[in-house]
Amino acid sequence: MGYSTTHFKSINPYTQEDVYEVKMHDTQETTEILQNAQEAFCNEWQDTTYEQRAKLLNAVAKQMKDNLDYYALPMTEEMGKPINEARGEVNKAALAAEHYAEFGEDYLKTEYLESDATESYVQYLPLGVTLGILPWNAPFWLAFRYLAPALMSGNTCIMKHDSHTPLCAIRIIEAFQKAGFPKNVVQNLVVGHSSLETIIRNPIVKGISLTGSSKAGTSVGAIAGSEIKPVVLELGGSDPAIILKDTQDLEKAADIITLSRYINAGQSCIAAKRIIVEEPIYEKFIELLKQRFEKLKLGDPKDETTTIGPIARKELVDQMHEQVDKSVAAGARLILGGQRYEGKGFFFPLTILADVEPGMVVSCQETFGPIAAIIKVKDEKEAIKVANDTEYGLGGSIWTGDTQKGKELAKKIVTGQVSINGIVKSDPRLPSGGVKKSGIGKELGPHGIKMFVNTQQVWVGPAKG
Incomplete structure (x- = not known):
């Protein structure tokens, strides 16, 4: 599964049948892809107008929305995303394209600043060829989170997608x-991880975006840093969801926390983990979660009634069982799940651990x-410390x-994003990105589009008298 030394091959996590196989690019083909990206940037793309780029991004969005299942089904087949979620992801990817088509020019508008010059301003210029290294868990959304702003700002894009998708x-x-x-x-660059260092170090590549594990981020960030190239890293998470005793609608909180844990079978960096x-509502909230978890349906991801599909790969299921078993052995109370799944597909049972x-x-x-x-925590202060x-x-x-x-407590939580009485999600209108080992840089919103641009200051003389 994944890739050999010559091919990427995907396997359906529900049926274990082969889905798709593609030959990997060799060194010469990789070099040609880089050179072609550079030529496309220099000869055409950097000189297009925002209006031209916007028109094309809107056309991409329309193409995907008009052919929804054509683009959604590969996610269901390659990594087990339930079909309704897969359709939602395609639509969200289209939304990212539409958002930057509409707002990209405004986000990058020239800023005029006062100085001793007759005129001085800051303009945002494209860097050139960028590389996006992408994961399997949200194959369309995470691709467009990188592609839409990078393209709208005038860069050309090479997408190195995951070997499993x-x-x-x-x-x-x-x-x-x-x-x-334009061609x-x-x-799409089909190469293994071992080829990435050479590609990142290639002078053609001017910026790197990675969504992946903290381990991958450490490696890619170190290489990019040694080449002094801008890098955006969106890495792992262990998101806290703090439920305080004064929460007015515990039922709603339980609904949203449940959704955050089961969407994409829990395979999300920003899920509530x-x-x-707080102690006074602890047992009650456990029971509310248990009631909701018990109603969720595992099954065939192509079945529209399925809420949770299989985990993408068997080794990920084994890893989670190890995590749960070790935690129970250390004293965690098993409220629900935890048992090995007997049957078709790489499923992990909905599991709740208390204490x-x-x-x-x-x-x-x-x-x-x-x-x-x-x-369980005794008060707000301990909740922030644990978070x-x-x-x-x-x-x-x-x-x-x-x-x-809630707004005051948000200042004390060391995360790149905080939601008060709502789900943590990525939104094309708002910047997202982590701190500590969850990454550096921002994606989306007005901040994300400025990650791969030359923020150029221009001073026009003569100096003011």
């Missing part, structure tokens, strides 16, 4: 081709599946009946 990568490129994008402005609950202590595996490691780790007791800092949420208090 090769058909998704092919379909993404098809969408750009069918929308009429080689967006390309540590549920931190989790900060040192336990499910608390200090990222759990990439439908596991809710519930931690920050992690090497990650991606997102977090606070549930409280006092919105102003």
